[in-house]
Amino acid sequence: MSGVLDGRTALVTGAGKGIGRACALALAGAGARVIAVSRTPADLEALAAEAPGAIEPWIEDVTGDALPSRIKALPRLDVLVNNAGTNRLQYVLDVDDATLDMLIALNIRAAFKVAQAAAAAMVAQGGGGSIVNISSQVGHVGGPRRTVYSMTKHAIEGMTKSMAIDLAPHAIRVNAVAPTVVETPMTAPFFKDPAYREAALASIPLKEVLQPEDVAGAVLYLASPAARLVTGSSLRVDGGATAM
Template identity: 40%
Template sequence: MDFELRGKHFLVTGATSGIGLEIARLLRECGADLVLFGRNQERLKALEHELGARTVALDITDEYAITAAFADLPALDGLVNCAGISILDPATRLHAADLDAMMATNLRAATIVAREAANNMLAAGRQGSIVNVSSQAAMVALENHLGYCASKAAMDAMTRVLCLELGPQGIRVNSVNPTVTLTPMAARAWSEPAKRDPMLAAIPLGRFAAPREVAQPVAFLLSSAASMISGTCLPIDGGYTAR
């Protein structure tokens, strides 16, 4: 499906693997020009050739690196904040360093990148769209996910505030909140029946998401087809959070 993205410029963070990579590939299929942020220089180099993308290797938690990268970027039409980490432990064994790491990537870095992307669009006089890749963990309690749930709930709060502040300038801001998404890493992590089957039983559609099923709503929210949608946190969860 073409979401009218031809000639548009989008930044995707966390673009070298998983959901971020699938989003980047779909946006390119829809005609968009891409800037990709990631850590892995080798993968970024490969994506330059595969997608014709401009790439920047950086530590997404380094505010100064982000600010420096934006100084050399073209005018953007949108941002996908997809970089994220998950460290799972029971609440009674949660380490402060792990909580700090999740907040630094899932909230702080996403906020700083959104700040810079918004300033980029405003300076160019462009209206645009920001999509934050959150999680169903922002909406429900999940065992062993205290830090992750908190960081993604904070991302959704950030989405709503940005919607309020940037809306008058024509910049829309939304989150998508996927369930377990079968990237290669997730497919391995959820391969054991004892872990997989209870989660599947709680999803009314009875299956996990494919990466493309997350990428397509992101492309929709970036496009003019979603021109009156802002401030929403969209579950992509097969009905899991409806219970």
């Protein structure tokens, strides 16, 4: 899809590693100027070096108030990849308040504030644009030790649908990408355990572990003109896991 985003500006949160990094590189490869948001300067420096001239690093915490204000002030924004988020595996009866509050603050509140700010910037420039929220397969189903995480991703799915309706008059499309577990720097230690890898593959009919680039491909499609009439949808990149 080289060149399909020429002249466009995209912003990716959580861009330092994993899915966010892959999305930033995919969008840059398609011609976009990419604003990469992360809290870690070293990660952003490495990312910018991989796509010279295409990446603008923003060192920001998505849970703070500065980032939404900075997004609203952009003179142009065509694509948001709302990726920043986290998980903490806990059995439901063991969930503590700190974990509950942290996941809600990052996965729901910050995701909403960033999407709201991006939508405001898009409306201010005359409309048009694509917002892609990174959800999860557990935004559609449940999972053991994932009660709070699943709750937050169900919230993202609902937010996506409602924002798509509200923003349709402005020609702003809002979609989600819902991957199964992805092999990233965060999950790599788990995949070194043969039992974990075997269990993960057993839940995926296509019998392949997802890589960040698999998710980035779906994001690039939704960000591109190829998806010009796709809005309010959730694209499951799960190897068929939720079809079982």
